[in-house]
Amino acid sequence: GAVVSQHPSRVICKSGTSVKIECRSLDFQATTMFWYRQFPKQSLMLMATSNEGSKATYEQGVEKDKFLINHASLTLSTLTVTSAHPEDSSFYICSAFRDRGDEQYFGPGTRLTVT
Amino acid sequence: AQKITQTQPGMFVQEKEAVTLDCTYDTSDPSYGLFWYKQPSSGEMIFLIYQGSYDQQNATEGRYSLNFQKARKSANLVISASQLGDSAMYFCAMREGGTSYGKLTFGQGTILTVHP
Numbered sequence: 001g002a003v004v005s006q007h008p009s010r011v012i013c014k015s016g017t018s019v020k021i022e023c024r025s026l027d028f029q030a031t032t033m034f035w036y037r038q039f040p041k042q043s044l045m046l047m048a049t050s051n052e053g054s055k056a057t058y059e060q061g062v063e064k065d066k067f068l069i070n071h072a073s074l075t076l077s078t079l080t081v082t083s084a085h086p087e088d089s090s091f092y093i094c095s096a097f098r099d100r101g102d103e104q105y106f107g108p109g110t111r112l113t114v115t
Numbered sequence: 116a117q118k119i120t121q122t123q124p125g126m127f128v129q130e131k132e133a134v135t136l137d138c139t140y141d142t143s144d145p146s147y148g149l150f151w152y153k154q155p156s157s158g159e160m161i162f163l164i165y166q167g168s169y170d171q172q173n174a175t176e177g178r179y180s181l182n183f184q185k186a187r188k189s190a191n192l193v194i195s196a197s198q199l200g201d202s203a204m205y206f207c208a209m210r211e212g213g214t215s216y217g218k219l220t221f222g223q224g225t226i227l228t229v230h231p
Contacts, residue, residue, distance in 0.1 A: 032217055043206065043221045044160075091158055097217045103150070104219060106160035 003027055004096045006107035013084055013114055021079045022112045023094030026032065029074035030096035035067075038091040050077045059073040116135045118142065121222035129230050134139055135182070136192040136225050138207030146212030149190040149220065151181065155203040163188050163205075198228045 003026040013019050023033055030043050032051055036044040049057040056069035066088075068080040077096075081088055091111050095104040120139045128134040140149065151163040166174045166181045174181045182191040194201055207222040 034218065041204070041224075041226070043223050044219075046218060046220070049218060050201070056187075093158075093160065095160075095219075102166065103162060106162075109158040109160075111158070 003031075004094065004105045004107040006092075006094055006110050008110060009108060010111045011113070013112070015085055015114055018080055018082045019112060021081075021092055021094075021106050021112075023077045023079070023096070025075050025096040025105070028096070030077075031074065032097040033077040034097065035045055035069060035077075035079050036093045036095070036096045038093060038109075040091075044093060047079075049071060081112065084112070086114045088112065089100055089114045118220045119207055122208055123225045124223070125226045125228070127228050127230060128194075131196055133193060133195045134197055134227065136194070136205050136207075136227065138190045138192065138222055140190060140207075140209050142188075142190050142211055145224035148210045149180070149181070149183070149205050150208040150210065151190075151192045152206045152208060153201075153203045154206060154224075160206075160216075164192065194213045195202065197228060199229050199231060202227060202229045 005024045007022045011019055030053045034049055035047045046059050047062045050069045050071040051084050054073045058064045059108045066082055071077040091109050093109040097104050105110050118141050147168045149166045153161040160225055164174050164176045164179045164181050166183045173183050178195045180193045204224045204226050206224045208219045210219050
């Protein structure tokens with residue numbers, strides 16, 4: 001089946017620094033990717049929809065200047081958390097949507113800890 | 116308004132018994148899909164089963180079946196013959212048609228614990 005990878009799986013950074021998380025579709029081209037955020041024992045909250053070659057669509061309440069999304073190719077989307085703060089510590093999961101009618105394939109997630 | 120509601124924060128079941136995880140949804144779109152995912156402690160999201168709004172029959176995948184009651188807007192997951200490895204968090208999710216095609220909305224989740 002389809003495989004989506006994320007890198008890194010875990011990252012610890014100091015407050016005020018930026019962190020980049022990569023999401024790759026390994027065996028298919030993903031026209032659309034989604035970025036979710038999940039706090040412990042809570043649901044997945046959609047942050048933004050990333051479309052190849054165009055600007056990301058952010059959900060209400062998500063700061064687009066803080067969470068920069070770039071979908072430069074059909075196999076790679078990146079999420080950059082700029083000027084990270086402890087409250088940004090969370091589990092970030094991407095999913096890739098191959099085509100209409102298909103299911104979403106989730107990456108393994110990235111656990112971000114900001115100290 | 117909550118689009119997907121899972122009212123059971125936690126459920127307990129004895130190994131080898133069946134368990135039902137509840138999910139109700141709210142949409143005015145006639146075309147939608149309902150999904151169930153399992154999330155073990157590792158965090159990965161594992162797809163379990165899918166039901167389309169126009170599907171006439173309830174979906175089944177091995178030990179998983181989806182009890183789809185369209186008029187009641189419910190899509191409960193039934194796990195038969197529970198195993199210790201089924202202990203995880205379970206999410207119900209909905210994908211609506213139209214302009215939001217592809218975007219999933221998740222319920223709050225249910226933590227299932229299987230006892231030996």
